[in-house]
Amino acid sequence: MNVASFLIGIVLPYIAVALFLVSIGIRINRWATSPHPLKWSLYPMPADYTGQIKFMLKEILSFRALLHNNRKLWAGSWLFHIGMALIILWFITFVLGLHAGIVLRAGLAFLIVFPLYLFFVRLASTKMRTISSPLEYFNLLIFIAIGILGILLLSFNKPDPTAVRQYFISLILLHPAAPPESSIFLSMLAITEFFMIYFPNSRMLHMISKYFTYHKISWESH
Amino acid sequence: MPQTAKNENIEKGNMQKQPSENVKNTEKKQKRNYPFFAIENPIEENRIPVFIKTMEAVLKDDKYRLLLDLYLNTCASCNSCADQCHLYQTTHEEKDLPAYRSNMLRAVYRKYFTTSGKLLGGFVGAKALKEDDIDNMIESFYRCTMCRRCAVECPMGVDNALITRIGRCVIGELNLAPKNFTVSSYQQLYGVGNTSSIPKEAFIDTLDFLQDEIKDMTGHSVEFPRDKVGAEYLFIAPVSDYIMEADTLMGTAMTLQAAGADWTIGTGYYDAINYGLFYSDTVTADALNKLLAEAYRLKVKKILIGECGHATKTAKLFVDVFGKHQFPIQNVMEYTAEAIKKGRVKLNPEVNQETVTYHDPCNLGRGLGIYEPPRNIVKAAVKHFVELQPNREKNYCCGGGGGSVTVPDMYNFRMNLAGIKKVEQIKASGAKYLAAPCANCKKQLKELVEYHKLPVTVVGVHDLLIRALLM
Numbered sequence: 079m080n081v082a083s084f085l086i087g088i089v090l091p092y093i094a095v096a097l098f099l100v101s102i103g104i105r106i107n108r109w110a111t112s113p114h115p116l117k118w119s120l121y122p123m124p125a126d127y128t129g130q131i132k133f134m135l136k137e138i139l140s141f142r143a144l145l146h147n148n149r150k151l152w153a154g155s156w157l158f159h160i161g162m163a164l165i166i167l168w169f170i171t172f173v174l175g176l177h178a179g180i181v182l183r184a185g186l187a188f189l190i191v192f193p194l195y196l197f198f199v200r201l202a203s204t205k206m207r208t209i210s211s212p213l214e215y216f217n218l219l220i221f222i223a224i225g226i227l228g229i230l231l232l233s234f235n236k237p238d239p240t241a242v243r244q245y246f247i248s249l250i251l252l253h254p255a256a257p258p259e260s261s262i263f264l265s266m267l268a269i270t271e272f273f274m275i276y277f278p279n280s281r282m283l284h285m286i287s288k289y290f291t292y293h294k295i296s297w298e299s300h
Numbered sequence: 301m302p303q304t305a306k307n308e309n310i311e312k313g314n315m316q317k318q319p320s321e322n323v324k325n326t327e328k329k330q331k332r333n334y335p336f337f338a339i340e341n342p343i344e345e346n347r348i349p350v351f352i353k354t355m356e357a358v359l360k361d362d363k364y365r366l367l368l369d370l371y372l373n374t375c376a377s378c379n380s381c382a383d384q385c386h387l388y389q390t391t392h393e394e395k396d397l398p399a400y401r402s403n404m405l406r407a408v409y410r411k412y413f414t415t416s417g418k419l420l421g422g423f424v425g426a427k428a429l430k431e432d433d434i435d436n437m438i439e440s441f442y443r444c445t446m447c448r449r450c451a452v453e454c455p456m457g458v459d460n461a462l463i464t465r466i467g468r469c470v471i472g473e474l475n476l477a478p479k480n481f482t483v484s485s486y487q488q489l490y491g492v493g494n495t496s497s498i499p500k501e502a503f504i505d506t507l508d509f510l511q512d513e514i515k516d517m518t519g520h521s522v523e524f525p526r527d528k529v530g531a532e533y534l535f536i537a538p539v540s541d542y543i544m545e546a547d548t549l550m551g552t553a554m555t556l557q558a559a560g561a562d563w564t565i566g567t568g569y570y571d572a573i574n575y576g577l578f579y580s581d582t583v584t585a586d587a588l589n590k591l592l593a594e595a596y597r598l599k600v601k602k603i604l605i606g607e608c609g610h611a612t613k614t615a616k617l618f619v620d621v622f623g624k625h626q627f628p629i630q631n632v633m634e635y636t637a638e639a640i641k642k643g644r645v646k647l648n649p650e651v652n653q654e655t656v657t658y659h660d661p662c663n664l665g666r667g668l669g670i671y672e673p674p675r676n677i678v679k680a681a682v683k684h685f686v687e688l689q690p691n692r693e694k695n696y697c698c699g700g701g702g703g704s705v706t707v708p709d710m711y712n713f714r715m716n717l718a719g720i721k722k723v724e725q726i727k728a729s730g731a732k733y734l735a736a737p738c739a740n741c742k743k744q745l746k747e748l749v750e751y752h753k754l755p756v757t758v759v760g761v762h763d764l765l766i767r768a769l770l771m
């Protein structure tokens with residue numbers, strides 16, 4: 079095992095996961111415990127807990143607000159997020175012993191096509207460009223890169239699935255084995271680790287912060 | 301007596317000094333020109349460091365730390381807010397894009413208060429603050445009418461109007477608020493005691509006059525009770541109503557009497573207006589505490605606020621923050637709707653035959669959820685009611701929100717840009733009367749109607765009750 083394999087395949091996975099969880103934890107804790115005396119309710123709001131859950135489910139599953147107001151963006155971001163969900167779904171089933179290659183391929187394809195689409199939607203209109211910092215484009219590029227590396231890996235340098243699964247399981251069981259020998263696999267691993275460290279410190283954390291914008295601010299009745 | 305809120309901002313004090321005190325400082329220097337609106341005694345030097353220091357204080361302040369941190373990190377830059385904004389839909393100007401406006405503050409936040417911004421600069425949207433930026437912020441933050449229509453449909457739950465308020469509070473600390481806010485608030489807090497500078501004697505005369513007027517118009521003897529210690533309700537209206545909205549006040553007094561309310565007006569403090577909502581926490585707190593002091597003085601049980609959106613919202617939402625909350629606060633829409641429902645007030649809709657429509661004031665609707673009570677009142681008082689389209693939480697701002705209606709320099713802006721969506725809505729309704737239970741909205745709507753020659757009469761909700769009440 080060379081140095082790169084050791085670092086990216088054995089050390090960094092743990093550091094990345096730890097930083098991922100800890101940073102998210104710190105953020106959540108900060109938002110949950112910050113005092114918020116200024117009331118700024120927004121009506122209408124769900125009348126009770128059940129209403130809140132219903133609203134949230136609808137919003138999370140269908141991207142309701144975008145769906146109603148911004149079809150062009152909705153299509154792109156909804157399918158993009160579906161792509162992420164597919165990858166996560168694939169990963170879980172893969173570790174559990176299923177080989178749902180089609181899910182992986184679809185997920186990767188989504189991660190290329192739809193962020194690319196969003197990238198150009200953002201670039202194409204002055205109105206969108208005006209409110210975008212380079213960061214917005216960069217965030218999309220990370221996904222595109224993951225998608226492309228994944229497709230390359232499957233097409234040109236496909237490691238033995240059993241070996242890959244063994245490797246993931248070894249990580250999970252805290253007995254890390256050497257990663258499969260493939261520079262593309264290693265690059266993909268590296269970029270995923272970067273993503274995990276970066277994610278909690280980026281606006282992509284909106285999947286969590288969004289909970290607070292509603293529950294702690296808009297839905298706080300007087 | 302209520303305790304004054306111990307709030308650091310109060311000590312800092314961003315009230316305008318009286319004109320004479322500051323003359324020496326500004327005489328010699330080249331004066332900056334503020335084209336968007338007149339500013340009294342603006343800060344002329346060191347604006348950038350003062351801005352950053354003020355923002356630092358705001359961030360440290362418990363009131364805003366969470367809000368800024370959360371909102372400025374959550375926005376997905378999707379521009380859905382722009383599609384909701386009445387102003388952007390009319391102007392299509394960069395400075396009216398809600399997210400662009402918020403980014404002005406976000407850039408400063410990132411540059412001076414986050415590690416990533418210090419290290420990565422423009423890449424993460426951070427930008428060093430320049431003189432021009434401050435002027436652009438003044439204009440942009442005041443073009444936003446804080447109506448919150450954008451917040452309703454933000455997929456991230458971000459409220460750009462709150463960012464506008466925070467931005468305005470920062471520039472307000474630099475004495476860069478419109479002269480009309482600062483001078484009126486000075487009069488309210490330290491001068492005559494109200495934003496229209498109506499002396500107590502004149503105010504009492506007005507109450508007498510209104511009583512006589514009701515007698516002449518309807519034949520009923522209706523009282524405007526004053527300083528009745530121990531009454532259930534302290535009634536307080538925006539003081540400008542006593543100059544401009546006599547019908548609203550008469551209708552309200554008649555309704556309260558018909559409902560058998562135990563109410564009083566305080567002649568010690570009779571102005572519900574609180575411009576603090578639009579630019580300053582200090583002013584918000586001081587005005588609220590004056591209101592509370594009057595309620596304590598008269599030993600009332602509740603506070604009843606007249607037809608005014610921002611005053612009701614400020615009192616209902618901020619009294620816990622800035623004052624000591626002892627009194628339940630109600631808006632007169634809630635009171636009257638309840639009285640009608642309970643049968644304590646009876647109305648004859650036959651007297652109001654013309655078609656009436658209803659405008660949801662942003663602060664009563666989106667801000668407090670008072671959507672149905674005014675509708676129930678209007679429907680009970682008139683024969684033909686039509687909705688504006690869209691309505692309720694999707695209603696368009698009158699175009700004079702965020703206090704802009706009090707700023708004469710913004711007249712053209714309000715008539716030709718901010719109010720255009722409203723004009724279209726009113727035209728499409730075909731109504732003869734437009735009822736709006738808010739002093740700000742009424743003034744703006746009346747000006748719009750005159751300017752655009754719309755065939756509509758703007759009234760308050762209680763105006764409709766003067767003839768409809770069965771007494």
Ligand code: SF4
Nearest residue numbers: 375376378379381454
């Ligand atoms: S709608 Fe919300 S998330 Fe989208 S740009 Fe506006 S504030 Fe940001």
Ligand code: SF4
Nearest residue numbers: 385444445447448450
């Ligand atoms: S609060 Fe109103 S005026 Fe301001 S950005 Fe939102 S929709 Fe536009």
